[in-house]
Amino acid sequence: MPGSFANCCEAGGRAVRPGWLGAGGARASGTPRPPWVAPALSTVLVVTTAVDIVGNRLVILSVFRNRKLRDAGNLFLVSLALADLAVALYPYSLILVAIFYDGWALGEVHCKASTFVMGLGVIGSVFNITAIAINRYCYICHSVAYHWIYRPWHTPLHICLVWLLTVVAFLPNLFMGSLEYDPHIYSCTFIQMASAQYTVAVVAIHFFLPIAVVSFCYLHIWVLVLQAHRKAKSESKLCLRPSTLRSFLTMFVVFVIFAICWAPLNCIGLAVAINPEEMAPQVPEGLFVTSYSLAYFNSCLNAIIYGLLNKNFCREYKRILLALWNLWHCFQDASRDSQSKGPQSPAPSVVSAQHPVQADTL
Numbered sequence: 001m002p003g004s005f006a007n008c009c010e011a012g013g014r015a016v017r018p019g020w021l022g023a024g025g026a027r028a029s030g031t032p033r034p035p036w037v038a039p040a041l042s043t044v045l046v047v048t049t050a051v052d053i054v055g056n057r058l059v060i061l062s063v064f065r066n067r068k069l070r071d072a073g074n075l076f077l078v079s080l081a082l083a084d085l086a087v088a089l090y091p092y093s094l095i096l097v098a099i100f101y102d103g104w105a106l107g108e109v110h111c112k113a114s115t116f117v118m119g120l121g122v123i124g125s126v127f128n129i130t131a132i133a134i135n136r137y138c139y140i141c142h143s144v145a146y147h148w149i150y151r152p153w154h155t156p157l158h159i160c161l162v163w164l165l166t167v168v169a170f171l172p173n174l175f176m177g178s179l180e181y182d183p184h185i186y187s188c189t190f191i192q193m194a195s196a197q198y199t200v201a202v203v204a205i206h207f208f209l210p211i212a213v214v215s216f217c218y219l220h221i222w223v224l225v226l227q228a229h230r231k232a233k234s235e236s237k238l239c240l241r242p243s244t245l246r247s248f249l250t251m252f253v254v255f256v257i258f259a260i261c262w263a264p265l266n267c268i269g270l271a272v273a274i275n276p277e278e279m280a281p282q283v284p285e286g287l288f289v290t291s292y293s294l295a296y297f298n299s300c301l302n303a304i305i306y307g308l309l310n311k312n313f314c315r316e317y318k319r320i321l322l323a324l325w326n327l328w329h330c331f332q333d334a335s336r337d338s339q340s341k342g343p344q345s346p347a348p349s350v351v352s353a354q355h356p357v358q359a360d361t362l
Helices: 037-065 072-089 091-101 107-141 143-149 154-170 172-176 196-230 242-274 276-282 285-309 311-344 347-354
Strands: 179-182 187-191
Touching: 037 072, 037 091, 037 285, 037 311, 072 091, 072 107, 072 154, 072 285, 091 107, 091 187, 107 143, 107 154, 107 172, 107 179, 107 187, 107 196, 107 242, 107 285, 154 172, 172 196, 196 242, 242 276, 242 285, 285 311
Parallel strands: none
Antiparallel strands: 179 187
């Protein structure tokens, strides 16, 4: 999950409580915040939030509208999309408010709540990507066992288990005093300096362990794919359909981009937690803020990847957007018709006045 270290220690290593509203552009160490931080972070958050909300809603609608997309693997994609949506709808909007006020203006309750949602969203994303990799590994490398493990009614239980593990993994933060506001990035976040041992455990369990599991799964899949391409005679277990291969490549790209986006922040946090007094002053402000921005930006990329690499998702995106476009045009036409008919509404009374009913016609 995202973390902060720069607001917790001065040069001498003395703990400092993060500032709230009124801190202005000053950091915990007393030095002014670089002027580019606010516009850079706000730009990243506005773009990420807009693309995240539109893209992940398209993913969810696509899976539930199209039967071809409604399989066990893609239900995990819906779970991943919900995790990305959660961080866009609540924490990101509060960070934008903090940037506008140049400090946290929403009180401690919203600070803790936004950190809770952010933590669940980030850890949920990691665990869902891990569950997707295990699903793809079983489907391609152990196809016989796959149909027993991923029966239709098993998949919702697997998704519930993923989110249960997410909550369990995050709960210790509530008792460690590690959730605070960091004026560097205008965000309530996980303070990595709260405990060096705890931070190492968090980074290992929330990032490196899932990355190791996913790497193991995709490495075995790649070996099987290469074997299938090298062998002239196809064997039953090595026969991969193009759709299966495209699905695997799509999720592999999702994993690689996730690792690239989150590795800088986790590696910086791990290095600083191990040796805070030496490493914290050496981390440039630009590198820290950039690593945070990169982590934020990841939440909007998955839906784009599906649309670019998966033909079924691409087609469904087009159908949904075309249906919305047609609906918008129908609404516009109806609105214009109602406006054009509005001034002519008294016409019937005028006609009746011009042609009165005669008594002898009754």
